[in-house]
Structures are given as structure tokens and as C-alpha cells.
Amino acid sequence: MLKKLALATMMGALISASFGAAAANAATDRNGVCESGEFCLYYNSNQEGSVSDFDTSISDYGDEQPSCYEFKGAGNGKGKCVKNEAASVWNRTGHPVTVYFNSGYAGPKQTIAANTKANLNSDLKNENASHKLNDSGSGGGGGGGTYGAPDNNPHPSAAARAPQATKRTQFVDDEIRRLTGEKDCWVGDYRSNEPSTSNHNTGNALDCTISNAIGTYPTAAQKEQGWKLANWLRKYASKLDVRYVIWQGKIWSVARDDEGWRNYTAGTGVTAGHYDHVHVSIQNPYGD
Template sequence: MLKKFTLVAMMGALISVSFGAATANAATARNGECESGEFCLFYNSDQGGSVSDFTTSVSDYGDEQPGCYDFKGAGNGKGLCVKNEAASVWNRTGSPVTVYFNSGYGGSKQTIAANTKANLNSDLKNENASHKLNDSGSGGGGGGTGGTYGAPNDNPHPSATARAPQATKRTQHVDDEIRRLTGETHCWVGDYRSNEPSDSNHNTGNALDCTISNAIGQHPNAAQKEQGWKLANWLKKYASKLDVRYVIWQGKIWSVARASEGWRTYNGGSGVTSGHYDHVHVSIQNPHGD
């Protein structure tokens, strides 16, 4: 009887050790480490910079703190929202994972095979809004047509100034390329603004406001919001070709001077128009700076 009891006790101990080991090896979501069983986004190409690790699908990464999914690991990009900021991935799950341009698993997409590292392609690099686990690219619809626009022609015009509502030749080139490649036709320098300095970007013809919602003062619907992000990220992507200085949309600003910080909070106002929730603002490189 003693031998039988000892054998049972030993088996119980082995089972306990086995379960303990399995628990210790389980992935811990959102701890800033890319562990087995997780899908991970990286701020830099080739799995560099800060990492954001996931064990579930995410239909919308979110636009701002504190509600967005952010980069958790050490390195470049730590603390930034992952939406429109990831450059590479590591799929450590046993099934394919698809990254989508739009929220709600819509738009352009890239499928990463199980247990594979990859750089995001030109459509998705820094233009990612959602991912779906165990997905071979079927998607879930929603969020507009997605994708990115084609590459614009280089801006051939020198830095200059004009007087609003006239655009400089450099700004007019940006407006022409927006119309030609994106279909957006409601971009304007606007009237001269007496409440702003005479050398402001708008007053010198070096800025455009592109209305995205149905009217100025109105919040955009979901599809228009994605449309605005598509334009804003296109301007960001081709800033060097267009001579863009900075872009503002949905309470966020991206600038060439602080490009390493990605989209950051815009502090110029919180209203529908002052926060740029109804229009995309783009400033062009010019003699007077910001």
C-alpha cells in the first residue's frame, strides 16, 4: 500500500510541474515582449525599435492616448500609438495574420504567414489600422476602399510667398497633385486672415485646408474619417516629394522636423474646426517656417 501511495504522489507531483511549466511559458499580452503565440508590431523595419505585442485581433488601434494601443517595448517609438506607425511585424502564432490599412479590417492588406517576420509593404508601412488573427486576407469590410494613392511628381518650385487667397506655385503644385491622384477637390488657401500674422502659412499662400466632412464645423462620419487619414498619411508619406512641412488632422499633427515622433497631439485647439476634425491642413516648406 505504501508503494502504491508513493507512486500516485509522484505522478501528481509530475502533473503539477508540467502544468506549472506550461503556465510559465504562456505569452503575456501587452508586456512589451514578442513571445511565442503572439502577433507583434514594430516601430522600425526589420523588427527594430519598440514592439507592441498582441494575443487577439484588433479592429481599430485607436488614434490617441490613453485609449489607443501603443508601443510597449524599449526603443524608438515607445509610447506612441501603433496606428499608422508600424514598419515591420513578427507573427509568432501558428496561423496567418493579416494587417489592414483601414479600421474594421478593410482596405489594402498584407498577410503574414505563421511564424514569419516581415516588413510591411509600401501600402501598409506607417499606414496600419487593424489586424486579424487566423486570417488569410478575407477581411471584414468597413472603413472605405483603403489603400494608398500613387506617388506624386516632385515639386519643382522654389520657396516663395504670395498673399492669400492666392497660392504660391509650390502650394499650387501640391493642390494639383492632390486633385490628380486622390480625387480631393475641396482644398483651399482661404481668404487673408487679419487675425493671424501677415507671414503665417495661410496668409503667404503656403498652406491648404482640405474639407473632409460634409461642411466646415461638422464632424466627419466614419468613412470620411478614414478618407481624411488616407489623405493625411499620403501627404506624410510623400512629404519630401511635395515639400510638405507639416500635416494636421483629427487633433493630431505630423511634421518633418519631428518626424521621429510620429503623429502627436495637436495643441492648437479642441473644437471641430480648430482641432482640424473637419478638414486636413497641410503647410508647405516656405521662408517663414512654422
Template sequence: MRKSALSALKRITFVAMMGALVGVSMGAATANAATARNGSCEAGEFCLYYNSDHAGSVSDFTSSVPDYGDEQPSCYDFKGAGNGKGLCVKNEAASVWNRTSGPVTVYFNSGYAGPRQTIAAGGKVNLNSDLKNENAAHKFGDGGGTTPPPGGSYGTPATNPHPSATARAPQATKRTQFIDDQIRSLTGEKDCWVGDYRSYESSTSNHNTGNALDCTISNAIGSYPSAAQKEQGWKLARWLQKHAAKLDVRYVIWQGKIWSVARSSEGWRNYTAGSGVTGGHYDHVHVSVQNPHGD
């Protein structure tokens, strides 16, 4: 073979080898790289699912998040197809899949605080009873373990023994008073009331019939809560949601959001019946009780 032809053959072989190496390299990168926030749980990601047993919409992450956020457009939401798509993931996840190489801990409170559950690398589990639909943050590489709720707080309430009834505000029905007592003893919230009779409302409204409580969370009615008070309000609201069946709760309103038993599958919806600090329920948590007059 002539020297020029041999040189040309060497060049072709070298180019082909480099192409193959680049192809292998690109293939490896494609296989290993995860695309965060695309609604698909890929290798290297930590994923939250809306439903138990890894069903429903998924929200995928490649890093720690100290606070999922409460509302659109700033919250982290469920991206994948299925139940829950588009909802904020905060306090809405039921199961997780840890596809990272280290532990990931899910937290009850924002800022990596409160009750927590650690999921080992590769773990694909349902969140425990403390964290299911009570999730506010997660942290990569954190082997924080699992803790119960703070002593005595937010425990499971007793079943409400009182029948549906009506009273006249400011008197509470026995069913409503039972909820107030459970809130005081198990959550520490002590500023809940039925309120005076409201002449501007129907005589059968929840408040006027003694079937609703307003629990002040901010420093005073008419003032917005601090960040810590806002978190405190959500803890109470989620607790009422979680134990709605045992307490005979009908619906809960907080921070411009409403959750109701009748539409529980929709999660926390935007509350549009009121506005402003008090009308939007930014300074107090409202809880209505199952009663003869409904909503």
C-alpha cells in the same frame, strides 16, 4: 519490510510523482503561455515594431484587433523599450513578427478593410510600402493575401518642381497649387483651398502667403466628421506625411494631431495651438508647404 513502512513508502512515492507531474505541467504552461501587452514578443503572439528590421519598441497581441485607436488612453500603444514607446501603434508600425501558428493579415483601414499584407506563421518581415506606417488593424487566421491601393487612389505623387515662393491669399503659390492638383488627381479630395486673407494673422503666415491648404473632410466646416470621414481624413493626412519630401510639405494637422518634417522622429504629436471642431482641425486636414517664412 513491514507493511506499515511499505505503505508509507508508497504514499511518499506517489506524492513525489504527482509533484513531478505538476512541475512538468506548470513548466509547460509557463513555456507556452504568452502574456499579451507586456512589451515582449513571445511565442503565440503577433508583434508590431516601431522601426524596420524589428527594432524600436514592440507591441504584442494574442488576438485580432479591428481598430488600433487614434489616441491615448484608448489606443493600443507600443509597450517595449526603445524608439516609439508609448505611441499609438496605428499608422506607426514598420515591421512585424508573427509568432502564432497561423497567418495574420495587417490592414490599411480599420474594420479589416483596404490594402492588406498577410504574414505567414513564423514570418518576421518589414511591412511593404503600402502598409509601412499605414496600419490600422490586424486579423488572426486570415490568409487575405496582399493587395495594392485602390485603383488610381493614393498613388505616388510627382516631385514638386516649383521653388519656394510667396503669394497673397486667396492666391496659392505654384508650389502649393501643385500639391492641390496632386491631391485631386491621386486621392480624389476636391475641397482644398488657401482661403481668404486673414487680417488676424501675420502677413507672413502660411495661409496669408499662399503656402497652406485646408481640405474639408466633414460635411461642413464646424461639424465633426463621421467615422468613415475620420478614416478618410487620416488616409489623406498619412499620404501627405508619406510623400512630404516629394511634395515639399512642411507639416500636416488633423484630429488634434500634428506631424512635421522638422520633428518627424516624434511622430504625430498633440496639437495645442487651437481647440474646438475647427481650431483643433477635426473638420479639415491642414497642410503647410515649405516656404521662405517657415512656420
């Protein structure tokens, strides 16, 4: 009996030690360290910059604080939302993981083999919205993905008077219609409360309504639709002569491209914060 008790005690100790060791070695997601068993997104290419580590699939990274998944680790990009900002990955899960352009595991995708480091391809780099673990690329539907590449803008920098668009701006409007299907973009009337050289007043800016109407917040699907347009404008800024884009309280500009999407602080509320429409400014003589 004593031998049996001693054996049981010893086995219990071994089991306890075994579980303790497993717990000590288990990965801790969202701690800013890419550990074994995790899928990790990096702000910069070649697994550099801040890291965001996950041990589960994420159907929507979110696009604003405090609800978004952000880069946690030290380095460039720390604190930024990972959506549309990741450039490289490290898959340490032991299974394939697929990164998707759209939320809900849809759109263009890139599958990362188990235990592999990779840079995101041209469709996914800085245009990523979800990832699915143990997925070989079958998740999600077509989702539309990204839009096709526009033609190069052939028109020189110029100024007009709102509501007239410059030829350079009209070209962007035409390419938006042709390639994205968005048809509700306009320069708008002359704004007497703004400088005469402002983008809208000189015919060098478009506002594209995304929600059901100006003054109303978009649905979840419309928000994705807006991000799809905004990121397309960002991706092809050099071909279209885009200067900056504003959407969902965020701004991206050519001049500060390395900072990605930044908080837009010049306006708040549904319209002033650009939650109901995508604003795109075109390179122009005044740069206002």
C-alpha cells in the same frame, strides 16, 4: 481501494502540474515582450525600438490616447499609438497574420508567414491600421487603400496673399483632386489675427474639409478618409514639397519625421484641433 486512491491522487497532481506549467509558459499580451504565440509590431525596422504585442486580431488600432493600442516595450517609440507608426513585425503565432492599411481589415495588405520576422512594405510601413490572425490575406474588402503617387512639384518656393494660392500650393491642390478625389480644399481668406508671413496668409497652406461641415466632428468613415489623405500627404511630402500636416489633434512634419505623428497642442476643439479638416502646409520662404 487504497491503490486506486493513490493512483487518482497521483494523476490529479500530474494534471495540476501540467496545467500549472502551461499557465506559467503562456504568453501575456500587452506586456511589452514578444512571446511565443503572439503577433508583435515594432516601432523601427528590423524588429527594433519599442514593441506592441498581441494575441488577438485587432480591427482598429485607434489613433489617440487613452483609447489607442500603444507601443509597450522599452525603446524608441514607447507610448506612441501603433496606428500608422509600425515599421516591422514578428509573427510568433504559428499561423499567417495579415497587416492592413485600413481599419476593418481593408486596403493594401501584407501577409506575414508563421514564425517569421519581416519589415513592412512601402504601402504598410508607418501606414498600418489593423491586423488579422490566422489570415492569409483574404480579410476585408478593397477599401480603396492608399492613393497613387503624385507628380513632382515643379514650382519654386514663393509667397502670395490669401485667398490666392501660390503656384506650388495650387499644384498640391490639383494633385489632391486628381488622385484622391478630395475637392473641398482651400487657402481661405487673409487672417488679420495672424502674422502676414503665416502659411495661410502667404498662400502656402490648404485646409481640406473632411467632416460634413466645418465645426462638426467626422464620422468613423470620414476619420479614416482623413487619415488616408493625411498619410498620403506624409508619404509623398518630398514630391509635393509638403512641410507639415495636421489631422485629428496630431501633427507630422518633415523636420521631425523620426517622431511620427505628435500631439498637436497649438489648438483644441473640433476646428482648432483639426478634427474636421486636414491642414497641409507647403515649404515656403518664411517657414512659419
